[in-house]
Amino acid sequence: MTNKQTSRRAFLKLGLAASGASIASLSGCGGQSQKQSTDSQQGQSSKSDSPGMDLEMWNRIKGEPYQLGSFGTMPGVCQLPGPQKKQNWPDREKYKDTQQIPGMCQLCSTVCGIIGHVKDGRVIKLEGNPNDPNSRGHLCARGHAGLNHLYHPERLLYPLKRVGKRGEGKWKRISWDEALDEIAAKLKAVRESGSPEEFAFHQGRQRSKDALKRFLDSYGTKTQLSHRSLCSGNRRAANLTYLWESDWDLNDVENSKYILNFGSNAFEAHQGHVPFATRIQNGRFKNGAKLVTFDVRLSNTAGASDEWFAPFPGTDGAVALAMCHAILAENLHDEAFINNWTNVTVDELREHLKSYTPEWAETVSGVPQAEIRRIAVEFAKAAPAATTMCNRGSSAHINGYYNDRAIQLLNAVVGSVGKKGGWCWSPWGGLDPIVQTPPMPPGAKTWSVLEDPPEYPLANVWRRMRVGEIIYLYLLQGRAKLQAYMTYNLDSPLTWPEESLTQQVLTDEKLIEFHVCINCFYNETAHYADIVLPWATYLERWDLDARGSYNLQPYVGLRTPMVEPLGESKDVREFFPELARRIGGGMEDWYQEPVEEYMEKWASNVPENPQTGKKGLDRLMEEGAWEGERAPFYEPYNMPLSEADMTGAEIDSSTGIIKSYDVGIGIMQDGKPVRGFATPSRKFEIRSLFVERIGKNEDCSELIAHSGVTKTKNRPASHQGNELDIDPMPSWFQPKEHQQLADDELIMTSFKWNVHNHGRTMNLKWLAEIVHSNPAWLNPKTAKAHGLQDGDWIEITSFYSAELEQQSPHLQRADLPQEGGKRVVASMRVPIVTMEGIHPSVIAMSNSCGHWQYTSVAQARKSPVESGHLAGTDGETYRDADWERNMWWEDHSGGDPASWKPNTGNGWNQNKLMPIAPDPVTGQQAFHDTVVKISKVS
Amino acid sequence: MQASTQSQEDAVARSGMYRLLARLWLREADTELLGELRAPPLCDCFLQAGGVLPTKDGAPDIQQLAVDYCQLFVGPMGHLPPVQSVWQAGQFQSSLTSSMQHFIDILRYPTDELPGGMMLDHLGVQLDVMAYALDQIARRATEIGELLAVVNLFSSRHLIWPSKLLAAAEDRAETPFYCSIVTMTRDFLNSETAA
């Protein structure tokens, strides 16, 4: 008898024992025979009472051939896109008879409308939804790669509980009940401790605002932390100084003749990315617009512009003010707009801009004064169909608030504010107000230094922009403590400055007692959690969603589950009610209906489509988006006030401001009552009395009341003692360290590629295949001066900002090393690529790279194995033929620069070098100002 | 076709073995399961079939087994999802999942008792579908020809694939218990192919 036979016999014996033993713990297997017998005996009708198999189905399909060699499929089963089907491309049969389900992408904040083709319960393709009024059926590469996101083999599918030390990476699976019980018990205890603000919710990209707000307000904490200060705080604040009613400009580029771009990379990574980029190109190719870009780096936007200038970093505001100066000097300004619609006169403006000459701007920016004048004149001549655009390139600086104020001023000088083809905005930043959520709980009233740091006067007065990058530092400094911390779609160790500080605080159980992480993947944040909850992807959950639309009209889009969430993943809409019920104390009262019913109520005002007879959620389920029939928001300041508006209103004889019940509603212009701007003066506020006073912690109640903007707030008493002089006029300064840049110093800048977002796409193989690494860019002149060539490795050492050492002493950390009198943030070794397309004083590295968690793809490992078990035996583990064939970028150097091959590896986390550097006015992180030194690694 | 008493008995035994393995793959071992594996008559048979039982003194064992099961098959990262689509199509939910659905429909396999969110091409489900089909065969004296054909086809499509998974899992298992379960699964499936 052979061993094999013995084994076989042993197995059969075990099988017989198992089948006879009526093992109770076998329940939970689907086809458990004991249950079937019992059911049959009791004469109950169940599926398994039928005679064993569906003969009809079997006979129908059994004769058809199976395909695909070693592991064929069932006939009629559609292949997913992927390695096996590439030989059969295009497969015209594939999308026949698919169910088409609308949704909204969430691989960046643009939320383009999408359609999922679903077959056999699987999404087999994503494409743009032409009904979406903003994205108009277009998707970027990221949007298409949503399939990788949904079906990634390393997706989180079950709740996990930490077993070892925090950060050790040891986990066990737990049930949702266990997870929710434990979280609820902790949150309940925090609430009962009398300090509910010590429960902080920290979100990365979120598009379920109502669900988060409902949960946190019903719980009673206002400590909701965001990543806005890493993103758009300065641009928003600058816009608000002028407009008050909108923090978001929507440049009407499709109708423009001239687009003046300060540092925005709209073709790759703007918040309005695809809708904005397509309209820019329409403006250029259908309307003859010229696109001129100022950027320290030849981005894909700069490269596709008609002209590109590379100013010295952070000098966009200087160039913009000099252009304003030049336009006024040439008398090409819009006299009527300035005098009638701003709160300064032309003469006052001339006087203010006197010193900001193009010659001066050339000295700081390096852009020739003649070019500054020429572009300014061209821009003014194209007005009013002329607009500026800007984004993080100008905003993410220590002087970013001033840069953006200066840039926006150009539009007022040429009178393109609110004009067709000009610099526009809309009061509808998101959903059409026609849709209303079911009743929401009253707002929580707590205060936390983490949510409202007193040092940043404009961070919270108009909108809750917050200053996310300081929270780990403040925790370390003992300025706040967290009993419970819930992170949501956040990757702070990778995407925030000072990686080491972030990791230090996340690891410390005294500083953060309890950490729950909600995410689709195990990322660098989840690594430091106590409980990880598997989040449903944006293709598996519900939302109503919209962005500020470039049509200048509001709309409503729908995100709906295209398929059931994979594994046990769930959306917060599903498990927040469960948590609320467990926490109790009235929280549960705010969760009255199941999710779909909630969505039906929320969408109920979407009107009927006369063609289909469908309305509300039914209509959205079919069309994916709905846009009302409002007129585009052009020149809102000229909209006449109605007789009803004027009933009981008072007109101030000196200013012409019209007030109703002491709240501004309009202004007299040419003897007629019109809406004006939503500012206290009802004008475009070039001189902002509000910022001047709020900076000094003065009471602004009267100004706020006159504006009628109820969201605007005074600074609270807790801000006293944190006064800051904010220039009420658009002005500009240069950070100290940039004024004194030594010959061997460079300024580091970062950027995003068109196939990635900041921290959530490097795990998607179709995208990682295109961009997976980020050597540092250096100008050939700079490289030569440092004795470097393409492919050489350098060590980069980064320093704290001298400007902030002076302006923001609360950021100081005495524990850090010094070099040449400067405090060092970190050092890192990277290879370089040389190219002309970068300012000689700049070194650039893209972000998105350098993950040390977040799946094997993000780490450029073919094998999904971390330990050494399978080293050299790749064949022993699972393989994806796409990786097999295409992941040529796996790095085999083991970190040795000498054996590293260009284009291999997963790159480096550039944020490691970044200091915490908030703009002192708004708190936006200055990602593009860090001074570094480089040296060749021999 | 008519089933002999011998082959019916054989089907019962095979079904029992598939079901036991299914349970072991679908969820972590719990106290209840370990208790039953330690009791006669299963205990001897389990040990003779190559199984290794953890020592008897309780809770730490369960925790250790849960951690091992998790790092092997659940994640959060660098694990070995016991799901056919992952090993053969590089992602979850490939055409293989749909193929499983077709077999489940043909066999009228009841999925309602599977753990929530279980993927149909999870090895545990595949083992249990096989157990269920064999159970159907064992219950019938006649008309098993078509059923046998389905079972054979199912086995060739959905139970040949795990050899690489099993080799990798055997290498990475940190507890003797899970190492033995993986080995037992491999040897049993091999013996099925050979039989």
Ligand code: SF4
């Ligand atoms: S721009 Fe791209 S990633 Fe962003 S929402 Fe649109 S399709 Fe998705």
